[in-house]
Amino acid sequence: MTQLSVNLNKIALLRNSRGRDFPNVVEFARKFIGLGVPGITIHPRPDERHITRQDAFDLKTALADYPEVELNIEGYPSDDFLKLIEQVKPHQCTLVPDDPNQLTSDHGWDFTRHADELDTILKRIGDAGVRTSVFLDPDPEQVRLAAQSRANRIELYTEAYASAHGTDRQSEVHEQYRAAAALARELGLELNAGHDLDLDNLPGFLTIPEILEVSIGHVLTVECIEMGMPTVVNRYLDICANSA
């Protein structure tokens, strides 16, 4: 069964737009957990445009009340970010190759260029007792290289899957993900996935076997506005429970 990790970036974005602590990120984490969500994801960016460093500490403290709930922190491995990970010690850290000013994550790691620096970084995070995951395109060469690294998991970057969904490229693109996932499993990598997943495209994606975790935030937040949190969370949990 796939675990749902709700990404709270967009709750923080709303909060930051008014300069007071509303909506409160920790309170929303508690609401999602209360509805049965087993994981929380945040992606603190250097400009703190949504999630702040303080949010990471506050969530870590709050999640002590829910030992079964996983905290996943995503981000570019700057020294600041790595220090944050060493202090907060989330269950999982997902490394993303984002520029500081990037609008959103739009590509996976290139291990042909970054294998050496990632080795040092993955060791540092692993030594802090934190599970590691690396954001990756569904590219067989990158999957092979990631399998030779210290990463425990890969997170398949699903934007291409989401944009092809419902178009005549759907099955071709889906096959790329299916093949990358099969190769990753064969090489001993565990698998997560995320970016632009939603209630409509997730069931098709989760026909790929053994996706351990999906992190979802942007569309999920909009779906909650449209349909209400309980309905949306129940539908996601249902889809995840029926994954391959």
Ligand SMILES: CC(=O)[C@@H](O)[C@H](O)COP(=O)(O)O
């Ligand atoms: C790493 C990843 O997949 C992203 O989806 C990310 O967490 C979203 O970041 P923004 O919310 O800043 O677009």
Ligand SMILES: NCC(=O)COP(=O)(O)O
């Ligand atoms: N890792 C992906 C994530 O956390 C959320 O992505 P999105 O649903 O906000 O596109």
